[in-house]
Amino acid sequence: MHGVNHMTIPIRKFDTLVIGAGGGGLRAALQLAQADANVAVVSKVFPTRSHTVAAQGGMNAALANVLPDNWHWHMYDTVKGGDFLGDQDAIEYMCHAAPRLVVELEHIGVPFSRLDNGKIYQRPFGGQSQNFGGAQAARTCAAADRTGHAILHALYQQNIRAKTHFFDEYFAIDLIKDDEGYILGALVLEIETGEPLIIQAKTTLIATGGAGQLFRTNTNARINTGDGMAMALRAGIPVQDMEFFQFHPTGIAGKGMLISEAVRGEGGYLVNGNGERFMERYAPNAKDLASRDVVSRAVATEIHEGRGCGVNKDHILLKVDHLGSEVIRKRLPGIRDMVMTFLNIDPIDAPIPIFPTAHYTMGGIPTNRFGQVVVPQQQGAEEPVPGLYAVGECACVSVHGANRLGGNSLLDIVVFGRAAGNHIIEYLKENRYSRVASQCSIDAAVAHLARWDQRGSPMGSGASSETVDGLRNELKAIMDHYCGVFRTEDVLRAGLDKMLKIEQRLQNVYLRDHSKVFNTARIEAFELENLVELALATVASALARRESRGAHMRMDHPQRDDVKWLKHSLFFKGGMLDYKPVRMKPLTVEGFSPKPRVY
Amino acid sequence: MLDRPRLYWQCRRGMLELDILLQGFLDTKFDALAVAEQHAFVELLDYPDAILLEYMLGRMIPTDPRIANVVTQIRTPVES
Incomplete structure (x- = not known):
């Protein structure tokens, strides 16, 4: 057993500490490093192993390369998709900025797929419309099916070039602050040596991603344990809208990986423990092709009411074997690879056990559209926490509201990563001198670090x-x-x-x-x-x-x-709940009023 | 001497599919490998996640036969 004496903990000083090296953290770090700020990025795994690599779908931007499009239509779809809980000033900002951000990414080396005319290819995704709810739009830019990978690698290379300082395989324990509440970096742990380090910084950006590991069945990498959100909670900051977690109806039971909707699109269907095609009861017309939330609820209800499959009645079966070997081999080769690799089952012969799988954390650390972390003050107003920023899945800005649209998460991280970087640059101009961290704050972080060593x-x-x-x-x-x-x-x-x-x-x-x-x-x-x-x-x-x-x-x-409920929830450590209004007023256009969400 | 805890952390990737296969392999099969095969596994861990996923799902085959051998072993299902 070893104790930790904070008098002996080394200190490194930077202008900005970025915690997390996914797309959001690296986009912010790049903005800062290019403005000659001295930036440290702490990541518990090697940066290019961040969960951004798993984002395959793409990034929405109203470029209108394939079909007519307009950022205002994108804004409408995002507000409606989020069931009117999204903050409309942030949504306007994101959708308006999107086309420029795609071009910026292309300039730093992201190889977006092309049309024959040389323009960036755009694919249609669910929830996208032309003209405020009209015909399907085609808004998602993609680098084949490796968009997240391409963005993350390009941002990492650019940061190396801009001389961002990386602390690879360091784990952040707790934020540190001064007596006036300014956040001044964090206590971190070098995983290789087990030695603590204080990274003192004039500004700190949390970009630690989501918390899919909260659920047994989830699609997230094992690193997604919500470390930054929990750190914020311990620093007295609430987390916002945590009840909103996006589920996908067909994850591989017990493991979580996604089985794409394409399987049901090709004629696959769900059966319960009695061998019944139960979707006919829940959605008589669309049946197995009903929307994700309807199918997820149906699956969960069947299991909850004792009609699950298997010895423990804890999953549902997705049947595809009736499609025949040729169709499966030709149209669903990727799904077959996945099922054979992970379940040792060939879907040509046997059905696939599935369960709804947790996919995306809509909630997180409350921020404004500049990435500043904001907390409620007296009389309902909210104020920024000086020196503290958050972006990406760990943050709740809130552009996704109660439900995220496909193609909006990569957009979120680059738009608000850049915005936070820009705001930090201004903050650093006005706050040139380092403040002194409070001894209490350092002591608390060190005590937290030492607790596991003293225990048992x-x-x-x-x-x-x-x-x-x-x-x-x-x-x-x-x-x-x-x-x-x-x-x-x-x-x-x-x-x-x-x-x-x-x-x-x-x-x-x-x-x-x-x-x-x-x-x-x-x-x-x-x-x-x-x-x-x-x-x-x-x-x-x-x-x-x-x-x-x-x-x-x-x-x-x-x-x-x-x-009663058109409001954001705020949960504080200790269990207190508070609420704050949704920002219904956009920046330059008329707000969208709530109406039934029908597709 | 291969540092086991370090390897365990190297198997933490950006995708769940890779976490399950790589950590599962380390837990169940790695110790029985020949030393040269163990080194090939360590080398494999330096590949980018997107490429690893292609190998793991059998959509791409590594050109280096040592790496291809270890990928085959990872892809061989473990009875559970």
Whole structure:
């Protein structure tokens, strides 16, 4: 066991600390480094292994290269897709900036796919329309099916060229601040050596991505543990709209990877444990091709009511074998590769076990459209937290509202990464001198770091049997069952009780390995703490919101309720909930008033 | 001497598909590999995620036979 004495912790000083090296963090870092700011980027994995690489679909921008388009139509689709919970000033800003940002990315080396006339190719995606709800639009720019990969690699190369300082495989523990509440960087841990480091900075940007690991069945990389959101909570900042988590209806059961809608498009259908094609009951016309939220709810309802498949009745089957070997080989080769690789099943012979899979965190750290983190003050107004910014999936700006549209997440990270970079440049001009971090703030971060080393003993005979792996698995199962697609007052209340018990039991978890060098068990313990904070935020926010809006579906309150619930929720550490109004007024155009969301 | 915890962290990638296959392989099959094969696995971990995914789903085959061999072994399903 080793203690941590903060007098001996080395300090490095920068203008800006960026926590997280996905597309949002790297876009901001590039803006700053090109303006000659001294930028540090901390990432717990090598930067090009950030989850941005998994974004295959593309990036929306109203370039009108394939079909007529207009940023205002894109704005309308985004507001409507988000079920009117999105902040319309931020949405206008994002949609208006999108075409310019695509061109910028192209200039730094992103190889967007082309049309024969040389212009950037654009594909149609769900939720896109011309002329405010009219015909299908084609708005998504893509670099084949590797758009996220291409963007991330281009941004990383540009940052290396601009001399951004990378701290690869460093884990951020907690923010540090001064007595006036200015955020001044963070205490971080070098994973290789186990040694702490204080990175002191005039400005700090959190860009740590989403928290899909809250759920057992999710599509996210294992790194997505919501570390930045939890850090914000511990610093006294609320998290916003955490009840809104996007699910995809057909993930591989028990594993989470997506099985694309293309399978049902080709004639695949879902059956329950009785062998019944149940979608006919939920959507008599569209059946298995009903919208994602309808199919997800149907699957969850079948399982909840005891009609699941398998020994544990815990999944549904997606049948494709009736399509025949030739059709499957020809039209669904990628899906067949995936199923054979991960399930050792050939879909030509056997159905695919599926379960709704958690995909995207709409909620996060509340920010304005400049990327500044904002918190409520007296009389309902909100104020920026000086020196603190957040962008991307960890932030809630809020452009996605209650439900994100495909192609808007890569757009979100580059638009607001750039905007935050620009705002930080101005902030640095006005705040030239370093402030002094408060001793209390450093002490608290150091105590947090040391807590896992003081806890338990490697061989203690009376030691608790709780383990990080065990508790994390329980947490994820609880979230799947009690805070997934099937939400009612009773289910969520039971989920909250269970999560509060998990929070208590976290105190009994100990580490067997107290070594310093590459102690990944210790990192996973910190990640588990972060997941516990965010699970509580998600369940409590979902329990409180007695309406159905976007991705948050309450079986007991099936309608959207704009009179009571057209507002953002804010969850504070300790369990307090507060609310703030949605920003319905855009920057230059008329706002879109709520109306039924019909497609 | 291959540093096991370091390898474990190197298997944390940007995509769930890679996490499952690479960490699963490290946990269940890596120790039984010949030393040269273990080194090929370490080399494989330096490839970009998008390329690794193509290898793992069998859509691309590595030209280096040592790497191709280890990819084949990762792709061979483990009975669970």
